[in-house]
Amino acid sequence: MAGSPSRAAGRRLQLPLLCLFLQGATAVLFAVFVRYNHKTDAALWHRGNHSNADNEFYFRYPSFQDVHAMVFVGFGFLMVFLQRYGFSSVGFTFLLAAFALQWSTLVQGFLHSFHSGHIHVGVESMINADFCAGAVLISLGAVLGKTGPAQLLLMALLEVVLFGINEFVLLHLLGVRDAGGSMTIHTFGAYFGLVLSRVLYRPQLEKSKHRQGSVYHSDLFAMIGTIFLWIFWPSFNSALTALGAGQHRTALNTYYSLAASTLGTFALSALVGEDGRLDMVHIQNAALAGGVVVGTSSEMMLTPFGALAAGFLAGTVSTLGYKFFTPILESKFKVQDTCGVHNLHGMPGVLGALLGVLVAGLATHEAYGDGLESVFPLIAEGQRSATSQAMLQLFGLFVTLMFASVGGGLGGLLLKLPFLDSPPDSQCYEDQVHWQVPGEHEDEAQRPLRVEEADTQA
Amino acid sequence: MAGSPSRAAGRRLQLPLLCLFLQGATAVLFAVFVRYNHKTDAALWHRGNHSNADNEFYFRYPSFQDVHAMVFVGFGFLMVFLQRYGFSSVGFTFLLAAFALQWSTLVQGFLHSFHSGHIHVGVESMINADFCAGAVLISLGAVLGKTGPAQLLLMALLEVVLFGINEFVLLHLLGVRDAGGSMTIHTFGAYFGLVLSRVLYRPQLEKSKHRQGSVYHSDLFAMIGTIFLWIFWPSFNSALTALGAGQHRTALNTYYSLAASTLGTFALSALVGEDGRLDMVHIQNAALAGGVVVGTSSEMMLTPFGALAAGFLAGTVSTLGYKFFTPILESKFKVQDTCGVHNLHGMPGVLGALLGVLVAGLATHEAYGDGLESVFPLIAEGQRSATSQAMLQLFGLFVTLMFASVGGGLGGLLLKLPFLDSPPDSQCYEDQVHWQVPGEHEDEAQRPLRVEEADTQA
Amino acid sequence: MAGSPSRAAGRRLQLPLLCLFLQGATAVLFAVFVRYNHKTDAALWHRGNHSNADNEFYFRYPSFQDVHAMVFVGFGFLMVFLQRYGFSSVGFTFLLAAFALQWSTLVQGFLHSFHSGHIHVGVESMINADFCAGAVLISLGAVLGKTGPAQLLLMALLEVVLFGINEFVLLHLLGVRDAGGSMTIHTFGAYFGLVLSRVLYRPQLEKSKHRQGSVYHSDLFAMIGTIFLWIFWPSFNSALTALGAGQHRTALNTYYSLAASTLGTFALSALVGEDGRLDMVHIQNAALAGGVVVGTSSEMMLTPFGALAAGFLAGTVSTLGYKFFTPILESKFKVQDTCGVHNLHGMPGVLGALLGVLVAGLATHEAYGDGLESVFPLIAEGQRSATSQAMLQLFGLFVTLMFASVGGGLGGLLLKLPFLDSPPDSQCYEDQVHWQVPGEHEDEAQRPLRVEEADTQA
DSSP states (O other): OTTOHHHHHHHHHHHHHHHHHHHHHHHHHHHHHEEEOTTTOHHHHHHTTOOGGGSTHHHHHHHHHHHHHIIIIIHHHHGGGSTTOHHHHHHHHHHHHHHHHHHHHHHHHHHHSEETTEEEESHHHHHHHHHHHHHHHHHHHHHTTSSOHHHHHHHHHHHHHHHHHHHIIIIIISOOOOTTOIIIIIIHHHHHHHHHHHHTOOTTGGGGGGGSSOOHHHHHHHHHHHHHHHHHHHHHHHTTSOTTHHHHHHHHHHHHHHHHHHHHHHHHHHHHSGGGOEEHHHHHHGGGHHHHHTTTTTTSOOOHHHHHHHHHHHHHHHHHIIIIIHHHHHHTTOOOOTTOHIIIIIHHHHHHHHHHHHHHHTOOHHHHGGGHHHHOHHHHTTSSOHHHHHHHHHHHHHHHHHHHHHHHHHHHHHHTOTTSOOOOGGGTTOGGGTEEOOOSSGGGTTSOOOOOOTTOOO | OTTOHHHHHHHHHHHHHHHHHHHHHHHHHHHHHEEEOTTTOHHHHHHTTOOGGGSTHHHHHHHHHHHHHIIIIIIHHHGGGSTTOHHHHHHHHHHHHHHHHHHHHHHHHHHHSEETTEEEESHHHHHHHHHHHHHHHHHHHHHTTSSOHHHHHHHHHHHHHHHHHHHIIIIIISOOOOTTOIIIIIIHHHHHHHHHHHHTOOTTGGGGGGGSSOOHHHHHHHHHHHHHHHHHHHHHHHTTSOTTHHHHHHHHHHHHHHHHHHHHHHHHHHHHSGGGOEEHHHHHHGGGHHHHHTTTTTTSOOOHHHHHHHHHHHHHHHHHIIIIIHHHHHHTTOOOOTTOHIIIIIHHHHHHHHHHHHHHHTOOHHHHGGGHHHHOHHHHTTSSOHHHHHHHHHHHHHHHHHHHHHHHHHHHHHHTOTTSOOOOGGGTTOGGGTEEOOOSSGGGTTSOOOOOGGGOOO | OTTOHHHHHHHHHHHHHHHHHHHHHHHHHHHHHEEEOTTTOHHHHHHTTOOGGGSTHHHHHHHHHHHHHIIIIIIHHHGGGSTTOHHHHHHHHHHHHHHHHHHHHHHHHHHHSEETTEEEESHHHHHHHHHHHHHHHHHHHHHTTSSOHHHHHHHHHHHHHHHHHHHIIIIIISOOOOTTOIIIIIIHHHHHHHHHHHHTOOTTGGGGGGGSSOOHHHHHHHHHHHHHHHHHHHHHHHTTSOTTHHHHHHHHHHHHHHHHHHHHHHHHHHHHSGGGOEEHHHHHHGGGHHHHHTTTTTTSOOOHHHHHHHHHHHHHHHHHIIIIIHHHHHHTTOOOOTTOHIIIIIHHHHHHHHHHHHHHHTOOHHHHGGGHHHHOHHHHTTSSOHHHHHHHHHHHHHHHHHHHHHHHHHHHHHHTOTTSOOOOGGGTTOGGGTEEOOOSSGGGTTSOOOOOOTTOOO
């Protein structure tokens, strides 16, 4: 019953009711469970005899702010490249991340820091919550333009839980190291989204093909996202690593890796481009693969050379993925990957996990000295060898791929619930489905963009 | 005498002469009064036996930079939503804030830190100066598009003085707490601007109605402003709170409040939108109300739940304000509020002040422990009870509304001085009045945008 | 042989092969020479008995991130003002800076921190590398639109080496102070680029004149660059100054200087503008001259008044330069300075060096106290007088101008090598020469912008 009043009323209510329900439930759970930790609580902090300079705030908050900018500015604007989906790209990023960070504060809190009936929060929980929001936004990249906001909120509701469990299994049960989240964030977020996109496969999506590209200005907006992600990635990978040399080394490695992935991306983009011309899609995305690929290993003694080599490899692989693998992914595997998250987060994430296996396996007491404790505590304490650490890192990748795939499948089934509002095939990548949109030029500012109402699906 | 040579010459000279005069006077006052404080002066700092790590720079400067980004990037781009007023929005923000921060360094210095004939400056005075600039930019939002740059500089000249006095009365005379400025910045800035806009009421403003909306790209530029304000607001509220747990808790509360106001805004925007569609104006503005509403209370033991509840309330009230109250404000109260500062700063500011009354009234020695000294020093020292603190907070709101209203009225009279250059009713929201403007498209780059010179008012 | 297959193939391969070669060579040199320093190495850091809070990371990294944002966001977007060269402006900034920071890590490492066969890296080397990248981007501003990416990489290859040597001569051999790089970064980068642009003079450049201006939206994008440069400049100048009061004072001085240069720029722009209208080019650029002009002196006891006066002077001189000197530079001196780097970096850089001469010459033990050691160690240790320090500062400016001019000349000859791909006179300032470009509007998204293939030069 296309466009029927009851359907319109349903659309009108799905998003607001879901927002209100989720916010209400979250608030109740916060009231019951969430408390300031001893570094944020007025009474607890002053009970100890601390110097204010020792408050973790001063060691982590600048990194948090950089991560926060990446999540909201970086991811949001990176996805603005679509010519008629800018409001949705930046707006739904905003909505999803604002929900995911609250919900993951609860989920991660229950799993990681639940003591005597309460979750204790501070700057570390803010960073962890933003990391989880980042994974949700990676998945968003795979389904962008083909899903409504209510669907996306349900995706986040499920994904945050599975993210938290996967992270718990890796970091706490397996003792895997993954400070910058090559596995827990990038691999998980990418394959969750890709499998979900597979389940939501739309054979008739070419009806919206004319809106799937960029225009000149939308590509410049997207470069805002790219550049903010690129400059702050050293803070992302180092935000939760060991204080002192640990954070310092992680930031440095990431910096080098990104620089090399940028050169690799320009080289390959020109090499495979028509007539040697560069492709903005590659520059916007593949140049960032250097941040993803050292997510696991940048806190380790990767060496500056190792960072360059890894970044270069990631940039080239990612560019080749955009050029050659994305079309196959759609034609053969029926995965319609709007932003190419397989190229930016999927493959580089898996490469990053494997690099972590390698670098962990090479860890020696000699190379790390007394710093071994802060990078590989279980090796330092003699509980496992470097080789077994490496094997567990590899197993962690496998676990992540399982959680992501099964979770993405479940997510797809959830999002296919027939009563959920979803844009018709001919209205994908179109802001007007979800937003009141002004014209593109001053003289048409009062006149809305056209929407082909006729072919709204039943 | 529309467009007469003498008038044109007057316009030509007003802005430059005023800039030169204000900058010259400021420089002279700086020469006489402003000195480095003991944390910035080479000799004074090394006289004490300090560790460099103790320099306040390391505790406050990262927050200052975030505040600085909010003032110049956030406010500037948030106001770029107008289709033909982007140069003025970001340009006049730049000019006003650059003047206001110098002038408020002097005014706040005379009031707060004038010792032995000198004002002593450092990172705290930079943050305070940027805060005052923020208040001026809030007022700018109420009169944007309807005032010339010389008028705006005069507005800033007056407003900075009144801001400083109001802040002095609240913080120093009344002992009111307002770290993030729900009262001193948001309520003051909003009502100053709104009353001023009332005095400047233009019954014929519909002549410029076609320029009052946004276009697709201008809304995306505005989202840059929104997102930068949103991500850095935790630094804004915590920039001047007590070191240690104080800054930490303030940032955390603001983070939660903003997340909840975002969900509240999306919910309400879709609920009241035509056909359930979201409105960019709401998302750009009301989602930020969560930062405003905890400006007073975020340093207190608000609890994470309290932050969520306050933020959600602010987001919904602000969205409803844009939808239902802004039209009434113009039709009944004759206040033409260009950016809806009443919805983003006015109502949420007042709510934030009232929330501060409530949370201050609930303060106990048990809840704050030894931290009570840093949040409510007068209660900790036994000079007043929590209840009287609450009463004084409420009185502070009243004082702020008085200063803002009387000040805005005076400002309006000042700006109506007949020799001041002001755009005619048919040329409001139009960059070409103030700027040399290139075309919108490449092929018209040499050709200026049209200006209807005919109806330039006498 | 215009557009011949062999030439097209050549173009296809120059950029990728050069990227691959430079990245490969850099990686090999990193493998052989670059090692973590004792603040980033796991073993070395834990060998000492350090508190993690003492790690330099916490004192320098927030400033580094601000500098990083300036280099990639600031410079990149500032140059997006050109209507059809946005992809190249932000993209080539990205490529050049990513290469320059790696290459300068090596060059600066060999010159400044080569010990026992290795270069040791950490946050200071990251800041230094970004500074050098900044100088390269300043030079880019002089030749933007008239050079291909392979040419630009060769320019960077040469410039980074000369930058390093000049910096070594000034800071290490002459004992010159130049924390924020008025000489080493701005003067060097500007005159290197200007001389290079002179050598590449194109008498027929008016064939591309219609693309040399901005359009409305490109000017707004450019303001993103301006504002990010402006807000973070205090971090740029203070990133490498002495810890404690040194960094604090440097940031404060820069903050005041920028505020005054903004008012000076608005005043002069309106004064010299047609009909009193402001010119976006002035606001985008000259308002930043306040950061350049205190690059040398902001760490000194410049006084807040001195900072205001210097900034105001720089803003006015820079604005007048754009208005009156840029046309002469092209007509008389045959220097086609695309972004006006002579006005933003050249003249203010020289002024900044001279201001440094003055302030250094006025240094007294009384004014600096025990802080003299951290600003003028050679004066504090009695090895030279303030007057001789001033003379050496002046000599440093002379040396810089020599290195920049000779280097820029060599660079010009290098870039004129006939086999290097360079856009023809009629295709300057045109993204399509280097990029696959989508249309400007949704309905032409599939259709590329036109390129006049006919007049491609032989």
